Amino acid sequence: MNSISFADVxxxxxxxxxxxxTLYHGALISGFYKDPLLARFRRYGEERRPAPALSFLVVLGTWCMLMAIIARSLTQRFLVLQGNLLPLVFFVLAAMAFSGAVTVARVEALRVMLPRWYFDLLLTASREERRLIAYAWLRLPRKMRWHLNGDQAAFRVWADMVRLTIIYGARDPDDPWAQWV
Incomplete structure (x- = not known):
């Protein structure tokens, strides 16, 4: 019986x-995890757009290379798995991911590829509104954030409600007509 070496671990x-x-960056790109992108709106100074697609492809390529090494060591170690196809598949996936990363790094339109909700906020909300939406996101309970992460339409409605609160101002709920007097 083979013992587990430090290299295997x-x-x-x-x-x-x-x-x-890879799952983290995939969730960022798909729009299912909004916390890091909303955190960028909270910062003062020049707004810089993130490039999660580039990070995703680099991490995916590295993971595929590592899986190719693991698959190769498994096929050499066990006589039952006498095929070299699995390491080759991972190696081809890694080559595709790394070539995609080079392409994304060169093309500006691909580098700023972000979820739809991010561009909706950039187009419809001012800089101050985006900052306040990001701070309002921090005030939400965790379950509500999970719900809004998964439901894009509900997130859009929530962001519009926050924007309306910002535009009309948060007033005393006991006297909602005070602003119109």
């Missing part, structure tokens, strides 16, 4: 870490 730990990072 390191490879599997790296694969687990890179798999988690």
């Amino acid at each position: 390191l490879l599997w730990g790296g694969a687990l870490l890179l798999g988690g990072l």
Whole structure:
């Protein structure tokens, strides 16, 4: 029976870490995780657009290379898996991801590829409104954030409600007509 070496643990730990990072960046790109992108609106100074697509492709390519190494070591170690197809598949996926990352780095339109809700906020909300939406996001309970992360239409409605609160101002709920007098 083969014993587990330190290199195996390191490879599997790296694969687990890179798999988690790949899922994280995939959730950012797809719009299912809004916290890091909304945190960018809270900052003062020049607004810089993030490039999660580039990060996603680099992490995906690195994960695929690591999985190719793991698959190759598994096919050499166990006589039952006498195929070299699996490492080749991971290597081809890694090459595609790295070539995609080079393309994304060169083309500006691809580099700023972000979820639809992000561009909706950029087009419809002012800088101050976006900052206040980002701070209002922090005040939401975790379950509500999870709900709004998964439901894009509900997030759009919530952001519009925050914008209306900003435009008309937060008033005393006991006297809502005070602003019109």
